[in-house]
Amino acid sequence: MNNSLIIGQYVPGNSLIHRLDPRTKITVIFFFVFIVFFANNVVSYSILTLFAIACIVTSRVPIRFIAKGLTPVWFLIIFTFILHLIVTKEGTVLLEILGFKIYSGGVIQGFAISMRFFLLILVTSLLTLTTTPIEITDAIEEMLHPLKKLKFPVHELALMMSISLRFIPTLMQETEKISKAQASRGVDFKTGPIKERIKAIVPLLIPLFISAFKRAEELAMAMEARGYQGGEGRTKLRELKIEKRDMLIFVLFVFVIAGLFYFRSW
């Protein structure tokens, strides 16, 4: 459980998609999410679907991990499909169930919108499946760098993200430790009258929050002792670098966009 928290949904691997610069992945996905809304016929949807499938195949992420990412949205996809089936009244009547007429336009519309959701989730989950949270944090810091001129605290936000990531497993263990320590003193979270159970939370939470402040004091002192003075002039442990493969993906993606706008019906 602790392990899955540090790496998030990341599936370790060494595929082309894994090795891409995280900035490349974020940029491509950002534009993908945007252009999905421009697809409006069979060819344009096919281009996007092909691109998504190609990415998934090259990433070599097992299908069950991708399916897991889709579980929370199945409901939404099926729901919108049925909704469009009922609401849209265009084209010819395909069949009639209990007084409800299902039109061909509804089927097409429903299918298109579901496909849009499906593609969106598929491609965005591919980012978190092939990139560790810490890589994404580094990439976001780099990409938001220009905002620094506007006094936006880019470095500080990235630092806080890294600290959170680093301490989630530690705090998880600590919560477990405190609850065991309190249980050994006779605190009971699972049974007994409701009032007692609620009261039992108090000795669990107070040490957790107080220790966060103590830990912050220690960490701040350690950082200052090592000369931390904010983001100015700080060098990095992990350097991001745009390689040939990143350029290749960008070129490929430009073709996808061009194809989409060429073949979509205006």
Added chain:
Amino acid sequence: MSDSSLKLRMMIVTALFAAIIGVLAQVTIPLPLVPITGQTLAIGLAATILGWRYGTLSILLYLALGAIGVPVFAQMSAGVGILFGPTGGYLFSFIPTALCIGLYLEKTSFNLKNAIIANIIGMFISLLLGTVWLKYIAELSWGAAFASGVAPFLIVGLIKAVLAAWIGIMVRQRLASANLLYA
């Protein structure tokens, strides 16, 4: 303490609070009907202990952690799909909730009575925004959205609000006596 080292300490505390929210979101206390989840309790606590500025910031960090794939949302889930899904409204509503709790306490004073009022206001903001979101995303009628989004959580929500206020104020007092409270 200088300004910059004060800021550094608050940044770390905020980051740790975001992590704590993520951890507590996985904890549930079984009660008859609706369980108490640690998530909303932790949101109330973050705002009550840290005030509006850093409280809201810790919530933003928490949501950002979830968005980049760290399983910090309820039941170890994560991702942009959850944020924009049917229950995403509750997650986004934590931002104005923390803002209001923190602002109310800073405009008045950090004592138990005010903290309880602030947390109850916060609970209503969260339930209201979450339900409006649920209604539009899932296209429910107002009645159905209210029945599934507000009614079951009202009593537990009140218990949680009081609990968050009580524990939050207690933590603040202990921090003050240990000279650790810079917020």
